[in-house]
Structure formats: C-alpha cells, structure tokens
Amino acid sequence: MKPMLAAFAVLALITVVAGFGLPEIGFSAQEQGSGDAVRLN
Amino acid sequence: MAPIRLILTVLAFALMTGFAHAQETPDRSSTGGAQTLEDIMARQKQLTIDDSFRSDALGDPEGQPLDDQLGTRGGASDAELWRGLRYGAANITTSSRGPAATTLIQDGGMAWLEFRQGPLQQYGSYLIGGTLLALALFYLIRGKIRIDGPKTGTTILRFKSIERFAHWMLAGSFLILGLTGLVSLFGRKVIIPWLGHDSFSTIAIASKWVHNNISWGFIIALVMIFVLWVVHNLPDRTDIKWLLKGGGIFGGGHPPAKKFNAGQKLIFWSVIVFGSVISATGLSLLFPFELPAFATVFDLANATGLPQSINGVALNTTLAPHEDMQFAQLSHSIASLILIAIIFAHIYIGSVGMEGAYDAMASGEVEKQWAREHHSLWVEEVEAKEAGQTPAE
Numbered sequence: 001m002k003p004m005l006a007a008f009a010v011l012a013l014i015t016v017v018a019g020f021g022l023p024e025i026g027f028s029a030q031e032q033g034s035g036d037a038v039r040l041n
Numbered sequence: 042m043a044p045i046r047l048i049l050t051v052l053a054f055a056l057m058t059g060f061a062h063a064q065e066t067p068d069r070s071s072t073g074g075a076q077t078l079e080d081i082m083a084r085q086k087q088l089t090i091d092d093s094f095r096s097d098a099l100g101d102p103e104g105q106p107l108d109d110q111l112g113t114r115g116g117a118s119d120a121e122l123w124r125g126l127r128y129g130a131a132n133i134t135t136s137s138r139g140p141a142a143t144t145l146i147q148d149g150g151m152a153w154l155e156f157r158q159g160p161l162q163q164y165g166s167y168l169i170g171g172t173l174l175a176l177a178l179f180y181l182i183r184g185k186i187r188i189d190g191p192k193t194g195t196t197i198l199r200f201k202s203i204e205r206f207a208h209w210m211l212a213g214s215f216l217i218l219g220l221t222g223l224v225s226l227f228g229r230k231v232i233i234p235w236l237g238h239d240s241f242s243t244i245a246i247a248s249k250w251v252h253n254n255i256s257w258g259f260i261i262a263l264v265m266i267f268v269l270w271v272v273h274n275l276p277d278r279t280d281i282k283w284l285l286k287g288g289g290i291f292g293g294g295h296p297p298a299k300k301f302n303a304g305q306k307l308i309f310w311s312v313i314v315f316g317s318v319i320s321a322t323g324l325s326l327l328f329p330f331e332l333p334a335f336a337t338v339f340d341l342a343n344a345t346g347l348p349q350s351i352n353g354v355a356l357n358t359t360l361a362p363h364e365d366m367q368f369a370q371l372s373h374s375i376a377s378l379i380l381i382a383i384i385f386a387h388i389y390i391g392s393v394g395m396e397g398a399y400d401a402m403a404s405g406e407v408e409k410q411w412a413r414e415h416h417s418l419w420v421e422e423v424e425a426k427e428a429g430q431t432p433a434e
Contacts, residue, residue, distance in 0.1 A: 001403065001404070002202070003202045003203075003205035003209060003405075004206075004209040004403070006206055007205075007206045007207075007208075007209035007210035007213060007262075008209065008213050010206075010210060010258070011210055011214055011255065014254075014255070014257050014261070015251065015254045015255045015257075015258065016254075018253075018255075019250060019254040027328075
C-alpha cells in the first residue's frame with residue numbers, strides 16, 4: 001500500500017506546485033494573452 | 042455498429058474541415074457572382090462547398106490598401122475587406138499579443154463546436170456506457186475468474202515498489218483527468234440541468250484547475266511506465282497462442298504467458314499510444330497557440346499519399362491558429378474517450394473480474410498458484426533465476 005499512497009501524495013504535490021508555481025514563473029494565460037498596456041486588476 | 046459510425050463521423054468531419062472538393066461552378070448570375078441562398082443553405086448543412094468565389098474576391102490588390110484610412114475608396118469594398126478578414130488575407134494589426142490575435146474571423150470554429158456538441162458527445166457516451174454495460178454483462182455471464190488449482194499459501198513478488206508507485210501515479214492521475222475531462226465535455230448537458238448554473242460554474246472552474254495541473258503527474262508517470270515495462274511488452278510468439286485461445290476463454294485452460302500476457306500488452310500499448318496523443322494534444326491546449334502541430338501532421342500524412350488516395354485531394358495544411366487548437370481539442374477528447382473505455386476493462390479484470398489480480402498492485406505479492414495459471418512462463422523464469430539457471434524455451 002505504501003507505493004500507492006506515496007504515488008497519490010506525489011501526485012498532489014505535483015498538482016499544487018504546477019498550479020501555483022508555473023504562473024509565478026510566467027506560464028499564465030494573463031501573461032500570454034495581454035499587452036503591457038492592459039491593466040489586469 | 043457504434044464504433045463504425047463513430048469512425049465514419051470522425052472521417053466525415055476530417056473530410057469536411059480538411060479537404061476542398063472540386064465541383065461544378067453553380068450559376069450565381071442572379072446575385073452578380075455573390076453567394077446565393079443555395080450556398081448559404083449548403084454551409085448551414087455543413088456541406089463542403091468550393092468557397093474560392095468568395096476567398097478570391099478580395100478586391101483590386103493594386104488599388105488602395107485594405108488597411109488604409111481611405112481603403113474602401115480604393116481597390117476594395119467593405120464586403121471585400123470582410124472577406125479579407127475571413128480568409129486571413131487582410132493586413133491586420135492589433136494591440137493584443139499572441140499569434141492568434143490577428144485572426145478576427147475563423148469559419149472552422151462553427152464546425153468544431155457542432156461536432157463537439159453533437160457526434161463527439163453522442164458517440165462518446167455510447168462508447169463509455171456501452172463498455173460499462175458489456176463489462177456488467179460479462180460479469181453476469183462469466184462471473185469472477187477464480188484460481189482453478191489449490192492455493193499454495195506462498196506468494197511471489199510480481200511488481201517492485203517503483204513499478205507499483207508508477208502504476209498508481211498513472212492510475213490516480215488518469216482517473217482524475219478522466220473525471221474532470223468528462224465534466225468539461227458533458228457538464229453543460231448533465232450537471233447544469235441537475236445542479237444549476239452556479240454549482241456547475243464552481244465545479245467546472247475546479248475541474249479545469251485540477252485537470253490542467255495534475256496532467257504533469259500523468260506525463261511523468263507515463264514515461265516511467267514506458268521505461269519500466271517496455272522490455273516486457275515487446276510482442277513474441279507466445280502472444281499468438283494466447284490470443285488464439287482468447288486468454289483461456291476459448292477451449293478452457295490457461296495459455297502460457299510471460300510477465301505480461303497478450304491482453305496486458307495490448308493494454309500497455311494502448312496506454313502508451315493514446316496516452317502520448319493525449320499528452321501531446323494536452324500540452325498544445327495548455328499553451329494555446331504556442332505548440333501548433335496539426336499542419337505538420339497533415340503535411341506528413343499528405344507525404345504518404347493516403348489522403349489523396351482516399352479523397353483525391355491533399356489535407357489542408359494552411360490552418361488558422363484556432364483551427365490547430367480545435368483539432369488538438371478533438372484529438373484529445375477522442376483519444377481520451379477511447380482510453381477511458383479500455384481502462385474500464387483493465388480496472389474490471391484487475392479488481393472484481395479476477396481473483397488474486399489486485400494483489401499484484403496492492404502488496405506486489407501474488408499467490409503462486411495464481412501466477413502459475415496466468416503467467417506460467419514468467420514463474421518458470423523467476424524460479425530459474427532464483428535457482429541460478431536459465432529457463433528452457
């Protein structure tokens with residue numbers, strides 16, 4: 001059972017890191033789909 | 042019949058969107074050469090029509106440029122300007138960034154939307170529902186496949202920890218991706234009438250976030266599974282014997298098999314092939330317009346001569362950025378629906394369908410009698426290795 005639980009834990013970690021980390025390093029739709037002159041907020 | 046109709050529908054869609062038919066020029070004298078009611082009706086019926094009478098009618102290229110302030114006073118009219126926008130011939134500049142920003146009109150979007158809301162959902166639900174029904178019927182007729190011989194009380198290690206880790210990472214991510222993907226595809230039809238718009242909005246937003254981000258785990262696990270098991274899944278002559286006996290369904294008994302039998306090899310290669318298509322198209326969808334691939338794919342297909350021999354003309358390799366995304370979305374959905382159906386069968390046989398099978402992925406240890414019945418050659422191989430000798434062929 002340990003490999004299964006470890007796999008699910010790693011999966012959750014990858015998901016959270018990808019979800020919050022990728023936009024931080026510039027991989028966000030807001031970055032890709034707008035110009036510098038556009039205010040996002 | 043459903044799979045055949047599905048294939049025909051997909052083929053029809055590909056023909057409809059990718060090919061241009063050569064046909065007789067209709068009489069348009071009553072409209073002065075502009076489109077007629079028949080042309081409009083044909084488009085609404087999704088029939089393929091020769092659109093060159095519109096796509097080529099873009100005004101006088103020597104006249105005033107289309108994007109100039111006095112453009113319409115020069116060589117092109119308003120109608121010609123709109124046709125220029127529709128066929129990607131107008132010189133457009135926008136303040137928005139990205140390769141798709143200058144595509145203001147894209148005809149293919151309508152065909153994609155209608156296919157996605159129509160045949161894709163219809164045949165996709167038939168495929169998934171039909172597979173579940175077939176498995177339920179098989180269970181009712183065949184019942185659980187029991188271990189035939191007396192249990193030995195001893196076990197044999199079938200899968201190491203790293204193999205089980207990769208399997209569960211792939212399985213866990215695929216189940217969540219499948220569920221959230223089905224929410225995206227069927228949510229409007231199933232969840233909105235059931236829970237309402239507000240609830241669906243929350244579910245859809247959460248599904249999209251999870252779907253987009255868990256996908257990395259799926260890709261990593263897919264690579265791990267390929268590296269770990271490809272050697273054991275290469276076809277050999279034992280697979281022919283196994284397939285001829287239907288894995289034991291025909292003629293009784295248990296055909297000999299190595300670590301993976303032919304049925305498992307088919308599952309493995311289905312996962313690798315469809316999983317790769319899903320991953321590649323998924324990456325294209327994750328990074329919109331950044332990874333266009335279908336023009337290249339169509340170009341390679343044209344190089345084989347196959348599209349020309351089927352329809353007489355080559356596939357269209359000049360695709361709008363949105364069109365490439367639409368092909369990516371459809372390929373992603375079709376490959377996913379097929380893989381979901383295959384994985385249902387895999388889950389069935391690995392759990393309720395066969396006694397002792399689940400142990401292989403739970404503890405990694407399987408009952409020796411089970412292993413002898415389903416993977417006799419593999420057991421001989423393991424026992425010979427333990428005894429320090431090479432097994433007889």
